[in-house]
Amino acid sequence: MMRKFYGTELSNGLMLGTAQYPSPAILADAFERSGAAVATVSLRRESGRDKAGQDFWELIQRLGVHVLPNTAGCHTVKEAVTTAHMAREIFGTKWIKLEVIGEEDLLHPDVFGLVEAARVLSEDGFEVFPYCTEDLVVADKLLNAGCEVLMPWGAPIGSGQGLNNLFGLRALRAHFPDVPLVIDAGLGLPSHAAQAMELGFDAVLLNTAVAKAGEPALMAEAFGLALKAGQMAALADPMEKRDMAAPSTPVIGKAFLS
């Protein structure tokens, strides 16, 4: 059974970004074929005559998915909090994917600013999805700040490396068994999504791996299938790993032929 996200039960754990697609039609196709339950969106400057933002918003509304606005590009608590307020008004949701970036090369979260912004926003009624690392102490502080969901990175945004710190992510899952956990960022292949779900994570959030694939809609469908496979595997209670071989064919009754 999937854990709920601030009381909302999603049809599946695929959260798909909306940036970098070759066209709006391909974006829509990717959502349809993957069955993604959540679309991430953002805010940017727009002139009065340019209606691109309005057209985009109408497209997203037609998808019939949950909308998760982000604070991408924010480097300070103030920027992130102000952006969150603007997003809440435009998109009409209390959900906010909170990003406070502290380092440009890896787009590493500023975890100190993140905790502070999460507290401010939670106290103001937001339902915060914090983009964080797998650090257990930071995770604990985010939960204390009011977060009911955590979104640790798999790898740096847009890197396509997959799950870089399996030990840390496994520890996070074990340490917070009741908290909905989303792998956010760094996935490159459907097998990465399956792996995340096999570890017991509740969802994955990705964008570049689908949007920059040669066939985005096909890749989106592949991610949807992989996610489902990983989730089923987790429910099926995987076997324990062992160091030595163990014959799967029964030894009893084997002919003595030497």
Place this chain on the structure above:
Amino acid sequence: MNIQLNGEACQTEAKTLDLLLVQFEYGDAVVATAVNGEFVAEEQRRKIEICDGDAVEILAPMQGG
């Protein structure tokens, strides 16, 4: 008055934020606003006076990851 609108220098005689939006053709567009870094909710725009040197941000929905 000289203001900064989305980072660009502009001139306006609009006295309030809602009138500024009309002047720059935002009409019924779905946008969110901030003045000098502070969020201004839609229902507050008519109460926010625009002053010389103000930095106004007008943001619209956009693709994001």
